[in-house]
Structure formats: C-alpha cells, structure tokens
Amino acid sequence: MRYLMLVCVDEDVEPNADPQPWIDQMEGRGVRRMGNRLRPVRDSTTVRVRAGEVLVADGPFAETKEQIGGFDILECADLDEAIEIASKHPAAAFGTLELRPFWER
C-alpha cells in the first residue's frame, strides 16, 4: 500500500524536533519513498478556473489552525504499519499526521 502522509502543524509553534533521524530510519527500512518540508502558507497560492477565467489568490486551500507543513510518501504493508511509522515522526507529538491511501494500488 502507498500512502501520502501529510504532516500538519501549527505554523506558529516552533518545531522542537529534527525529523532527520526519522527520515534515516524509515529510508533504511525502505518504507519512506520521498518527502519534503513545505514553505509556510504565507508563500502559498491557490488557483481555480471558473467560466474560463483563471482565478489566482494568495493563501492556502483552507484557513485552519494546523496547516500542511510537509509530506512523505510511504510504501508499507498496511494501515497498521503506516500508523506505526507515522507515530514515530517527531511532529506526531505536537501536530497531526494524516494518512491518505493512493487511489491506485
């Protein structure tokens, strides 16, 4: 199973942990395929096309307290393994991790 793991954090809270040991561990296990940290939502842009017109706006898709601060692509056996991997990510201790299965297997 492949999952997109969205790392959602409150941008006003300074991350107090370095994800690198987690990245090393999970790449060592072969379950993290790729991922990255994202620039804050103040640098975010939304795009929509309505009635043929491209509508560009500043800001994220949704105004919420926690924003997507990064993502990882996991390849693992099942949801229980994905949960185990996510629970070891340092952001799990102060943010929220969302696991979304890929549409195609």
Next chain:
Amino acid sequence: MSARDAVAAAFREERVKVLATLIHLTGDWELAEECVQDAFEAALAHWPDDGVPRRPGAWLTTTARNRALDRLRRSNVEATKLREAAKVPDAEDDEWGDDRLRLVFTCCHPALPLDARVALTLRTVAGLTTEEIARAFLTPTATMAQRLFRAKAKIREAGIPYRVPAPDLLPERLTGVLGVVYLLFNEGYSGRRELAEEAIRLGRLLEQLMPTETEVRGLLGLMLLHHARADARTNDAGDLVPLDEQDRARWHRGLIDEGVRLLTGTTTPYQLQAAIAACHATAATAQDTDWWRISVLYEQLASLTPSPFIELNRAVAVAMADGPEAGLTLVDALDSSDTLDGYHLLPAVRADLLRRLRRRTEAAAAYEQALTQAPTEPERRYLRRRIAEVRG
C-alpha cells in the same frame, strides 16, 4: 433434529466462523457475506435429502469458498487473489481454523468511526440484520446500511489489515474491542439473550488468547456474573424483577463460580465492576449483601472513570451501608450539579430514600417526577405502585 433445525443451529453456531474464514480467504467483505448467505441457502436445499453433514461448519465453509471461487473466476479477477482464495486450510482434518478474532479486531479498528465499529461488529460478528441495528440505534435503515457500506469500503481502501494486532499494539486495540463486546452484551442484557451469549463467547475466546490480560478476565467475569442472574431477572409476565426480590435459587451457580474465579484485583474498571457484581451474586440473601464493600468499590471506580452514573450507584450503596440520610446527601449533591438532568433514575432513587426516611410528601413528588421521565412501561408501573404506597 430435522435438517431445517440443523441449518438453523448451524446458522447460530457456525455463521460467524464461516464468515470470518471467507473474509480471510477472499479479502472481500461483500463477496464473503454473499457467499456465506448462498452456502446457508444451499444447506437448506441439500441437507433435507442428502442428510446433515458430520461437520456442518466445514461443509458450509467449503460450499461458501467454492461459491467465492466461481464468482472470482467469472469476474476475471487477477490470478493472485484466486490463488489466495483457493488455498487449502492449514490443518489436515478439514478444520478451517478460527478467524473470529481477526474479524473482531478488524471490526473494532480505531481508524473506523466508533459508530461504524459497533455497527460492523453487530452485523458481522453478532449477525444482526441491518434493520435490527438501525432500530437499536434509532437510525434510519438506509443510514445504517450506508454506514456499514462505508466501513467495509474503508477497510478495503485504507488498507486496514485483517489480523489480530502485534503484541505491542494489543493492549490499546484490546480496550476498543472490550468496549464493543460489552456494548454487545448490554444489547443482550436488555432482551436479546443470544447476543449476551455471543458476547460471552467472544469474551471466552479473548480470554483464551490473552489469559493474563486483567481486563479481558474482568469483562468476562462481569458478563458471567450478570448473566448468571438472567433467568431470575424477569417474571412470567415479562416484567423486570429487582435484585432484592429475585429468587436466588434461580441464579446460575456455575456461572457465578466461574465469574468469581476471574477476579484478579480491583485496580481496573472491568475488574472493579466485576467485583461489585460478585458482591451481589455471592450474597446468600439480599440482606447479606456487603453494601459497605460495594460503596468502597464504587468509590474506586469513580476515581478511575469519573461519571455521574457511577456516583448515583455509589449513593445507593452508601444509603444501604450507612442509612438513607447519607445516601440522600450524595444524591442531592448530584441533583444540584445538573449532570443527570432528565435521567429518571435520579428522582427515582431520591424518592426511594425519602420514602425510607418517611418523608412521604417529598417522596411522592420525586416519584411523580421520575414517572414523567421513565422510558419503559414496566418502570412506570413500578413508580405508580410506589406513589400509591406513599400516599397510602
């Protein structure tokens, strides 16, 4: 036993096991359910002429599996899935093993919403129909069907595994399973006796798997101690008989002994509730009940899992141990906290205590209040009887 009775018995005793195996073999909940249904229909068609097979469960599983293989072949499913489904059972003597625990843990997976966990367990493990579950939860049938459909879709699409969790995950997952099993038991307690028995069967199975798990023993003990009184709990008219009026000769001694043997301490919620149930179940007469110990156990329970319902029970125990005045103090404190607003047992308990204190006018008023909130006719009958007494 007629063939028809044999099918009915097999449905009661083998359905969950056959279904659990089919889900394991096919990995497809909908397909498994349909094929198990087909297998029981085939049994109805064949057993009257061919005779009841020596192992009805194995016959049903084989029939359901063959049906699944047919359907998978026809729908041109990829070869791997077909190989999986075609796998012969591990044991040589055509026993299919027991996948019921896998089924239970998967139904109770925390990635499913709680209402879906309960519904799915009732549907697949307890075998209730969607209509029955909908009725039990005062939900439209279509909503319940959608909830079950969504739950099965999530199991499939999100990759929820079909297995008993690894040892490091087991304790937390187990808490969720026990909650659902207890809910199932309570469903049976309020009438559907076979559900209570199914819950006890599940409890026993869990106890076999984790004999050292305190709360598995606690829940099983609690259920057994309650179930031991099942025969004495209703009279011939179907009315509920209060604990102190029950014929204790009709309590099931074997279940009580078994329940008591499962008690290991008083540090966890189910163990505490079981210990309270044991106080009642082991008292030779209602007068012999150790109310002081019960009040202490309720106090420990309230400190572990604070709840106004537990406080109310504690007030009853304190009233029995130290007199109605002491109980009334606790009840009045609860009353003024408003946490049990609209819950009929609060004024009902209050009324009973006032009656015992011979404060008849206040007692009558409290009974009247309880009467307007009581949800069932037997309870209203009981309250009217009391009102007539105190007005005497």
